[in-house]
Amino acid sequence: MSFTPQHGAPVKSASTPLLAARGLSSRFGGPFEFALQAGECVAIQGPSGAGKSVLLRMLADLDPHEGEVLLDGRSSKAMPAPAWRAQVVYQAAEPAWWEATAGEHFNAGQRGFVDKAMGALGLSTALLDTEIERLSTGERQRLALVRSLAAEPRVLLLDEPTAALDPDSVKRAEALLASCLADDMAILIVTHSAEQAERMAQRVFRLDQGRLTTA
Amino acid sequence: MNAIHLGTWDLLAAALLILLDAALSLALRLGVHRQILIAAVRMVVQLAIVGMVLRSVFAAASPAATAAVVLFMVGAAAREVATRPKQRLKRHMNYQISVAVVACAGFATVLLALTTAVRPDPWYAPRYAIPLMGIVLGSVLNAASLALDGVLDGVVRERGRIEARLALGTPFREAIGPLVRSATRRGMIPVANQMSAAGIITLPGIMTGQLLAGMDPMEAVKYQILLMFLLAGASGLASVGAALLAVRALSDERQRLRLDRLR
Numbered sequence: 001m002s003f004t005p006q007h008g009a010p011v012k013s014a015s016t017p018l019l020a021a022r023g024l025s026s027r028f029g030g031p032f033e034f035a036l037q038a039g040e041c042v043a044i045q046g047p048s049g050a051g052k053s054v055l056l057r058m059l060a061d062l063d064p065h066e067g068e069v070l071l072d073g074r075s076s077k078a079m080p081a082p083a084w085r086a087q088v089v090y091q092a093a094e095p096a097w098w099e100a101t102a103g104e105h106f107n108a109g110q111r112g113f114v115d116k117a118m119g120a121l122g123l124s125t126a127l128l129d130t131e132i133e134r135l136s137t138g139e140r141q142r143l144a145l146v147r148s149l150a151a152e153p154r155v156l157l158l159d160e161p162t163a164a165l166d167p168d169s170v171k172r173a174e175a176l177l178a179s180c181l182a183d184d185m186a187i188l189i190v191t192h193s194a195e196q197a198e199r200m201a202q203r204v205f206r207l208d209q210g211r212l213t214t215a
Numbered sequence: 216m217n218a219i220h221l222g223t224w225d226l227l228a229a230a231l232l233i234l235l236d237a238a239l240s241l242a243l244r245l246g247v248h249r250q251i252l253i254a255a256v257r258m259v260v261q262l263a264i265v266g267m268v269l270r271s272v273f274a275a276a277s278p279a280a281t282a283a284v285v286l287f288m289v290g291a292a293a294r295e296v297a298t299r300p301k302q303r304l305k306r307h308m309n310y311q312i313s314v315a316v317v318a319c320a321g322f323a324t325v326l327l328a329l330t331t332a333v334r335p336d337p338w339y340a341p342r343y344a345i346p347l348m349g350i351v352l353g354s355v356l357n358a359a360s361l362a363l364d365g366v367l368d369g370v371v372r373e374r375g376r377i378e379a380r381l382a383l384g385t386p387f388r389e390a391i392g393p394l395v396r397s398a399t400r401r402g403m404i405p406v407a408n409q410m411s412a413a414g415i416i417t418l419p420g421i422m423t424g425q426l427l428a429g430m431d432p433m434e435a436v437k438y439q440i441l442l443m444f445l446l447a448g449a450s451g452l453a454s455v456g457a458a459l460l461a462v463r464a465l466s467d468e469r470q471r472l473r474l475d476r477l478r
Contacts, residue, residue: 062381063471064467064471064473081469081470087384089383094375096378098376098377098380
């Protein structure tokens with residue numbers, strides 16, 4: 001069967017990847033060419049300063065870039081930037097908070113999910129009313145993961161999300177992410193841990209000097 | 216008005232105070248005597264030049280000469296606004312923003328005063344237009360540079376927070392809102408303080424000058440009130456304008472935070 005897609009309309013078929021990068025580049029690296037299927041996790045490894053964070057930021061359209069990124073075959077340029085970023089959520093290695101407590105970062109509709117996700121990560125919901133400065137780095141990092149997931153992204157771009165966590169908390173975080181993958185989310189995770197890449201990802205990319213290779 | 220005329224000897228007598236300062240500096244080894252003497256000479260030369268220029272501009276009463284003086288003042292104020300913040304925007308955006316803000320806020324308030332409250336004949340009479348512009352620009356300069364610095368400095372400090380919100384799909388306007396508000400507030404607070412202190416803690420300079428020049432105190436007070444309102448309006452316009460234009464220069468059509476546009 002063959003068909004001619006209407007010009008400009010998103011082309012969606014069984015083979016359309018959830019997220020695709022086409023000729024994505026900036027002066028910090030690229031061009032990058034890859035695709036993620038729904039439910040797939042890809043890990044990115046590489047030395048510090050190789051451009052891993054820049055790649056994630058370009059995918060979230062937070063940094064200027066050449067080329068394009070497609071979600072369900074639809075280019076990021078075809079929708080308002082906030083709408084794109086709400087679906088392709090980037091979580092920085094050091095997540096920032098703009099209100100006094102973590103709880104103020106969530107709206108009423110997110111509370112049910114937040115309680116469940118915090119339970120899964122072994123966090124007491126009392127932490128929601130604690131001032132951010134008084135939380136430990138690990139608590140902040142797990143709360144940031146809850147915050148990213150509460151936005152209900154279709155693609156999650158994680159930059160070292162478990163770097164500050166003890167082994168048990170890492171296990172819990174990975175289990176929570178695995179359940180999201182089962183719900184057809186796609187995850188791109190930058191991690192220094194080869195073991196974590198092996199446990200979570202179907203494919204592992206290596207990024208070195210702005211070039212992406214399959215490990 | 217019957218001002219008491221000041222002669223050369225009157226000024227020379229007051230200049231003894233400068234020598235007193237210099238003597239104090241030498242006696243107490245403060246090391247500021249050179250600085251004070253040079254500043255005093257500079258002040259005298261600068262003011263003498265201004266006096267001569269204004270005398271000839273007032274006498275000529277020509278729109279072109281008045282416009283030239285006013286434009287020079289606007290340019291000098293804009294330059295000061297652009298160079299005060301530590302952070303600079305690329306491609307001379309600091310200057311473009313400063314010129315736009317200083318000119319708009321300055322002209323809007325001074326033209327309002329000239330056409331409604333003061334109403335000299337002709338409306339551009341340099342004796343009114345130039346001093347009004349001078350005092351308004353002083354406030355505009357202060358407000359605009361504080362607001363500009365508030366945005367340019369704040370955006371570097373708050374980068375993580377702003378981008379964390381952008382990354383979750385928050386529109387740029389909303390993510391940058393708190394910074395714009397705090398920067399604008401910074402620009403407007405001095406004039407609010409000035410208004411609350413006027414008359415109680417300080418006698419404003421203009422009013423003092425008019426009293427010394429022999430004006431009736433109530434008339435001088437009315438002028439001072441008018442000027443305070445003008446300064447408040449000009450500060451508000453300048454703060455909002457500088458903050459909004461700076462934020463616009465730091466964003467793009469994809470609602471990104473473009474810190475690469477800072478030098």
